[in-house]
Amino acid sequence: GAVVSQHPSWVICKSGTSVKIECRSLDFQATTMFWYRQFPKQSLMLMATSNEGSKATYEQGVEKDKFLINHASLTLSTLTVTSAHPEDSSFYICSARDTHGEQYFGPGTRLTVT
Amino acid sequence: GESVGLHLPTLSVQEGDNSIINCAYSNSASDYFIWYKQESGKGPQFIIDIRSNMDKRQGQRVTVLLNKTVKHLSLQIAATQPGDSAVYFCAEKGSGGYQKVTFGTGTKLQVIP
Numbered sequence A: 001g002a003v004v005s006q007h008p009s010w011v012i013c014k015s016g017t018s019v020k021i022e023c024r025s026l027d028f029q030a031t032t033m034f035w036y037r038q039f040p041k042q043s044l045m046l047m048a049t050s051n052e053g054s055k056a057t058y059e060q061g062v063e064k065d066k067f068l069i070n071h072a073s074l075t076l077s078t079l080t081v082t083s084a085h086p087e088d089s090s091f092y093i094c095s096a097r098d099t100h101g102e103q104y105f106g107p108g109t110r111l112t113v114t
Numbered sequence B: 001g002e003s004v005g006l007h008l009p010t011l012s013v014q015e016g017d018n019s020i021i022n023c024a025y026s027n028s029a030s031d032y033f034i035w036y037k038q039e040s041g042k043g044p045q046f047i048i049d050i051r052s053n054m055d056k057r058q059g060q061r062v063t064v065l066l067n068k069t070v071k072h073l074s075l076q077i078a079a080t081q082p083g084d085s086a087v088y089f090c091a092e093k094g095s096g097g098y099q100k101v102t103f104g105t106g107t108k109l110q111v112i113p
Helices: none
Strands: A005-007 A010-014 A019-025 A033-038 A046-051 A067-073 A076-081 A090-097 A103-105 A109-113 B011-015 B019-024 B030-038 B046-051 B054-059 B061-067 B072-077 B086-094 B099-110
Touching: A005 A090, A005 B019, A010 A019, A010 A103, A010 B054, A019 A033, A033 A076, A046 A090, A046 B086, A046 B099, A067 A090, A076 A090, A103 B046, B019 B099, B030 B061, B030 B072, B046 B054, B046 B061, B046 B072, B072 B086
Parallel strands: A010 A109, B011 B099
Antiparallel strands: A005 A019, A019 A076, A033 A046, A033 A090, A067 A076, A090 A103, A090 A109, B019 B072, B030 B046, B030 B086, B054 B061, B061 B072, B086 B099
């Protein structure tokens, strides 16, 4: 089956620093990848949709300058949280869509900002 | 940090009993519905899906029912097992093959051994 990986699985960073999270589709090509954020005991909220080779589309209320998304290849998208603050601590989950329109989810990355 | 918001409703079920998890959706244009299972610290795992032109679909130990009239979706798990303990989310996707998946609020299922 289609596998999506994320790296790192967890990260701790200091307030004011930036952190990059990678999302890879391991055995299929993904022209579109999605980034979700999930706070404890809440649902997954879509942050942005990233298309290979073009700019990401951000959901309302998500700061594009703070959450930089790069989708440079058909198997890799990255999310960079810039100038992280404690309120950015969350579980970040990516999803990749294959050429049939099926969407597969990664295992998530736990970000803790101290 | 955690936002002030909803806490997940919890359903406690005795091992071996059947579980029914409910979900209401608001978008009448949604064409495709999915149930996901999420274990603690992991990403969502696909369980079963159903298209809007169906009202019932069965899988292994799971059944999804769709009532478009009242915009209601349910997941039934037969003979619930301890390994079924997780948070369950319903999700929807609009018409057209490439719409994004939008998640509803989840339900935490606790199986009592």
